[in-house]
Amino acid sequence: MNKEVEVFVTGIHVREGEPTEKVETNATGTFEILEDGSRVVEYDEHQDEEGSMKVHNRVSIEPDGHKMAIVRDGATSSKLFFGQELEYDTEYLTPYGAMQMKVRTTDFDYSNRNDEEIKVVAEYDLEIGGEVVSRSMIVIDIKNAVAQ
Numbered sequence: 001m002n003k004e005v006e007v008f009v010t011g012i013h014v015r016e017g018e019p020t021e022k023v024e025t026n027a028t029g030t031f032e033i034l035e036d037g038s039r040v041v042e043y044d045e046h047q048d049e050e051g052s053m054k055v056h057n058r059v060s061i062e063p064d065g066h067k068m069a070i071v072r073d074g075a076t077s078s079k080l081f082f083g084q085e086l087e088y089d090t091e092y093l094t095p096y097g098a099m100q101m102k103v104r105t106t107d108f109d110y111s112n113r114n115d116e117e118i119k120v121v122a123e124y125d126l127e128i129g130g131e132v133v134s135r136s137m138i139v140i141d142i143k144n145a146v147a148q
Contacts (some may be wrong), residue, residue, distance in 0.1 A: 003030055003032065004028060004030060004031075005028070005029055005031040005142050005143060005144060006026070006027075006028060006143045007025075007028070007029045007041060007043045007140065007141075008024070008025075008026050008140070008141040008142075008143075009025040009026075009045075009138065009139070009141075010022065010024050010025075010137075010138070010139040011023040011024075011025075011136065011137070011139075012136060012137045012138075013134045013135075014135045014136070015133060015134050027043040027044060028043065029041050029043030029044075029057075029142075030042050030043075031142065033115070036063060037063030038060055038061060038062055038063055039060070039061040039115070039118060040060050041058075041059045041118075041140075041142055042056070042058050042059075043056075044056050044057070044074075045057060053074070053095075054074050054075060055072050055073070055076055056073050056074050057070060057071070057072050058071045058072075059120075061110065061118070061120065065110035065112065066083055066084065067081065067082065067083035067086065067108075068081070068082045068083070068108075068110070068120055068122065068140075069082075070082075075095060076094050077092075077093040078090060078091070078092045078093065082105045082120075082122035082124060082138075084105065084107075084108045085106075086104075087102065087103070087104040087105070088102070088103060089102050090103055099128065100128070101126050101127060101128055102126070102128075103124055103125075103126060103127075104124060104127065106123045106124060106125060107122070107123040108120075108121070108123075109121045109122075116143070116144055117141070117142065117143050117144075118142040119140070119141050119142070120139070120140045121138070121139050121140075122137065122138050123135075123136070123137045124136055124137070124138075
């Protein structure tokens, strides 16, 4: 895959008693394959219209495609890990303070077409204080930015 890629991210969040929330992000980023075979994509997103709330994202997919990590740093910071039946505790930092959460992956799928198009889908639950506050899905689609 080319070093420069297009990254399309869709997040869907379902919370009891609220309408389903869908958030879409499109960005140009960089792609590389590390020596151990991991695929790494980095891109920036702006969380406000003025562009002042920038977040840098680093998505790492293990060589076997069974796990993915998303590290976000900037206006909000978090470390999210996804893999079949993976469960862990994490801290989500926002401008308003920190939240302790548990993330439980309920389904995980990875497809790779010769590093020309990579797609990762993770379905997961977010828990705060032992209660599920959101049933969520993230879809990350990575494509060549420049035709070869």
